[in-house]
Amino acid sequence: MLEIPAADYNQNCIITASHSISGSYAGGFDCDELSYMKIATEETVWAKIDLTESVKIKCLRFRGGPDQSSNTSPQTIEVSTDDSNWTTIASFIGQEYYSVVSPWFPVGMNVRYIKYTREASNWVYLRYMGIVLSDPVDHKKMFKRNRNRFFLNNPITKGDLERENLAWSYFQPTHDCLNLQPVSGRPAVFHTHGENFLTGGVATASSSESGHPPSHAVDGNLSTRWNNNNVMPSWWKYDLGAGNEKTIKKLRLYKVSYDQLAGFVLSGSNDDTTWTCLFTATMPTGLNVWREWDIPNYTAYRYYRLYVRAGYGGSWVSIGECEMME
Numbered sequence: 001m002l003e004i005p006a007a008d009y010n011q012n013c014i015i016t017a018s019h020s021i022s023g024s025y026a027g028g029f030d031c032d033e034l035s036y037m038k039i040a041t042e043e044t045v046w047a048k049i050d051l052t053e054s055v056k057i058k059c060l061r062f063r064g065g066p067d068q069s070s071n072t073s074p075q076t077i078e079v080s081t082d083d084s085n086w087t088t089i090a091s092f093i094g095q096e097y098y099s100v101v102s103p104w105f106p107v108g109m110n111v112r113y114i115k116y117t118r119e120a121s122n123w124v125y126l127r128y129m130g131i132v133l134s135d136p137v138d139h140k141k142m143f144k145r146n147r148n149r150f151f152l153n154n155p156i157t158k159g160d161l162e163r164e165n166l167a168w169s170y171f172q173p174t175h176d177c178l179n180l181q182p183v184s185g186r187p188a189v190f191h192t193h194g195e196n197f198l199t200g201g202v203a204t205a206s207s208s209e210s211g212h213p214p215s216h217a218v219d220g221n222l223s224t225r226w227n228n229n230n231v232m233p234s235w236w237k238y239d240l241g242a243g244n245e246k247t248i249k250k251l252r253l254y255k256v257s258y259d260q261l262a263g264f265v266l267s268g269s270n271d272d273t274t275w276t277c278l279f280t281a282t283m284p285t286g287l288n289v290w291r292e293w294d295i296p297n298y299t300a301y302r303y304y305r306l307y308v309r310a311g312y313g314g315s316w317v318s319i320g321e322c323e324m325m326e
Contacts, residue, residue: 028126063128065098256320263309268301
């Protein structure tokens with residue numbers, strides 16, 4: 001999927017908010033998690049972007065929420081074509097997506113306005129809003145309209161940019177993207193991850209509970225899981241097979257309601273002996289949801305291992321599903 005920042009769909013996009021803010025208006029609707037839009041208030045607030053025209057959006061994702069963990073107020077993301085009739089795309093509470101980008105929320109309709117609303121008190125941060133357009137023709141129109149900023153030829157290559165007299169820039173350390181420096185000055189982030197490559201290989205683990213083997217973490221069934229059988233430390237590993245090395249760029253984990261994984265380390269190896277640490281993270285709480293991370297890795301590996309550092313259920317830890325993409 002080709003993901004673009006909502007704020008960079010059109011250089012004439014209009015962003016408004018119900019109350020005064022600090023930070024940047026655009027910071028709440030770009031794909032740079034370091035920039036932000038902070039709304040100060042003691043009552044219900046909203047922030048809204050007008051794309052200036054109606055376009056069909058396939059899905060979107062978001063990061064933001066109240067700045068206090070004790071705040072469990074409801075939040076919604078809505079879309080509209082006329083700024084009057086709104087369709088709710090997602091509802092959540094508290095800080096569920098305060099520290100991590102949400103999973104993809106399906107949209108599948110024409111959209112001109114996207115609005116985030118948070119009820120009750122406390123300040124709120126908006127940090128990320130990425131969208132995927134449904135029609136490739138709309139992608140081309142967008143890039144043609146903003147030709148001085150972008151060029152689209154999927155996949156985007158160095159040659160593509162050079163033919164358009166655009167400089168090949170750098171990969172951001174936390175995103176699989178190109179920084180094309182749009183007029184807004186914020187990174188234009190293009191996520192172009194492929195399909196899950198954890199197929200056709202062999203899953204193993206340091207220990208497993210009866211009925212919950214390592215293979216259950218890659219069987220495509222959200223009702224099954226791998227469990228470490230109450231043994232810590234523990235690890236889960238996948239062997240892609242000789243000649244099938246892959247360069248991981250994105251990691252996705254599904255959290256089941258049993259013995260949730262907390263802290264983990266992702267490593268890669270080509271001999272199953274010498275391991276290179278690629279990524280360390282702590283899973284946010286939340287049941288029966290996907291979590292995902294962009295991995296700053298540029299080396300292909302045959303073996304990938306998740307080393308379990310901690311679990312929310314003590315020494316009992318489960319993984320519902322694991323996916324990796326290039």
